[in-house]
Amino acid sequence: MIKIRTLDDVTLTPGARVFYRVDYNVPLDGARITDATRIEETLPTLRRLRDAGAAIVIASHLGRPKGERKPKYSLEPIREKLAELLGADVHWSNDCVGGDAEEKAKALKPGEVLLLENLRFYAGEEKNDRTFAEQLRKLADYYVNDAFGACHRAHASIDGLPRLFDRDRIAGGLLLAKEIEFLQKITNVSDRPFVALLGGAKIAGKIEPLEALVKLADTVLVGGGMANTFLAARGVAMGGSLVDNDSMEIARRITNVTLPVDVITGDDLENPTTIETVEVSNGLAATQKAFDIGPKTIAAYDAALKNAKTIFWNGPMGVFEKEAFAKGTMAMAKSVAEADAITVVGGGESVEAVNASGYANRISHISTGGGASLEFISGKTLPGVEVLRT
Numbered sequence: 001m002i003k004i005r006t007l008d009d010v011t012l013t014p015g016a017r018v019f020y021r022v023d024y025n026v027p028l029d030g031a032r033i034t035d036a037t038r039i040e041e042t043l044p045t046l047r048r049l050r051d052a053g054a055a056i057v058i059a060s061h062l063g064r065p066k067g068e069r070k071p072k073y074s075l076e077p078i079r080e081k082l083a084e085l086l087g088a089d090v091h092w093s094n095d096c097v098g099g100d101a102e103e104k105a106k107a108l109k110p111g112e113v114l115l116l117e118n119l120r121f122y123a124g125e126e127k128n129d130r131t132f133a134e135q136l137r138k139l140a141d142y143y144v145n146d147a148f149g150a151c152h153r154a155h156a157s158i159d160g161l162p163r164l165f166d167r168d169r170i171a172g173g174l175l176l177a178k179e180i181e182f183l184q185k186i187t188n189v190s191d192r193p194f195v196a197l198l199g200g201a202k203i204a205g206k207i208e209p210l211e212a213l214v215k216l217a218d219t220v221l222v223g224g225g226m227a228n229t230f231l232a233a234r235g236v237a238m239g240g241s242l243v244d245n246d247s248m249e250i251a252r253r254i255t256n257v258t259l260p261v262d263v264i265t266g267d268d269l270e271n272p273t274t275i276e277t278v279e280v281s282n283g284l285a286a287t288q289k290a291f292d293i294g295p296k297t298i299a300a301y302d303a304a305l306k307n308a309k310t311i312f313w314n315g316p317m318g319v320f321e322k323e324a325f326a327k328g329t330m331a332m333a334k335s336v337a338e339a340d341a342i343t344v345v346g347g348g349e350s351v352e353a354v355n356a357s358g359y360a361n362r363i364s365h366i367s368t369g370g371g372a373s374l375e376f377i378s379g380k381t382l383p384g385v386e387v388l389r390t
Contacts, residue, residue, distance in 0.1 A: 012053070015054075019139055019142065021158065023147040026078065032077075055105075058115045061120040065121055067122060067124075096122070125157060126153070126155050126156075145171075148175065148179040148369040158387075163387060176385075191341070193219065194217045194312075195305055196217040198223070199225075199315030199316045199318075201224065203247035203251060209374040209377045213312070217312075219304050220256065220257045224315055226244075228242055233248050238283075241288075261280050262277055262294030309340070313350055314348070316329040316350065346373040
């Protein structure tokens with residue numbers, strides 16, 4: 001079992017400055033935040049730090065500006081939302097290192113909060129550059145990490161920076177501790193049957209967690225574009241459906257999975273003129289494209305989930321953003337929520353799907369880290385977790 005240093009292991013004195021690394025890499029429509037889950041999940045830690053009288057310097061990345069200052073990746077839109085959710089003023093620095101950031105960090109009073117500009121505006125962040133980490137170190141006396149979604153990256157604020165603090169001054173926040181607790185319920189599963197529900201567009205990028213889950217789970221249910229590739233690898237004619245040809249060999253090798261018996265097809269995703277339910281055994285015509293799992297598959301998957309005691313779900317069952325192809329994903333959200341089981345939803349589009357379904361509050365744990373949660377389950381070491389281990 002992995003154990004990390006937590007807030008219980010740190011003694012904060014009033015006015016102590018805390019560098020609080022978060023993952024505010026939230027989806028934006030212009031300056032509008034379309035899903036604030038990652039901000040909301042940091043509120044318990046923020047409240048605890050403020051109650052302890054800490055002055056909090058918040059740092060995050062957003063998008064992939066590749067070491068350049070790009071206005072569309074500014075964290076400034078997040079400041080207003082954070083202030084609203086926290087019910088407190090949030091100071092702002094137009095930089096994450098240097099004079100302005102240092103002056104504003106030093107001026108913080110107990111309980112006050114400062115949000116820094118995007119860490120990735122500096123190439124040193126992703127390069128885990130020591131000089132950049134040393135500049136960040138000047139901003140605070142303590143280090144707390146809740147950025148689980150970035151913990152699989154050996155970046156300066158994740159790996160290099162905490163090593164510059166004394167061990168008794170670093171910790172994982174409440175969110176990071178919760179992520180590790182629930183994901184270890186998957187990797188060290190004891191409540192069975194354990195059912196894994198996997199979807200999304202492609203197998204590529206999910207090979208290792210897929211192989212790990214096939215070994216860990218009693219049943220692996222596959223949907224979405226990923227299922228198209230598995231079906232094609234078994235000789236099913238998939239028509240015009242999305243198929244990950246680069247992963248065909250892997251799909252042939254991994255046999256211990258449950259695949260759809262029927263799919264919902266359309267002739268076009270944006271403006272379909274023909275939507276049909278097709279039995280997989282009959283194959284798809286050249287004009288048909290699979291965009292969702294069908295009713296027989298929904299019923300079969302629902303039955304498997306009802307019997308489960310542990311469930312891990314990553315990836316939608318179809319193009320749930322389109323109402324015509326959302327039934328499979330919404331049905332699975334309902335099935336997972338109603339199961340008498342430990343339920344973990346593994347980040348990314350799955351979170352959006354669960355939130356859209358209205359069942360989010362009935363899931364045991366919704367992970368804030370898509371790639372990080374998959375890497376954790378596949379058995380990889382996460383730099384941001386390793387540096388905090390007891």
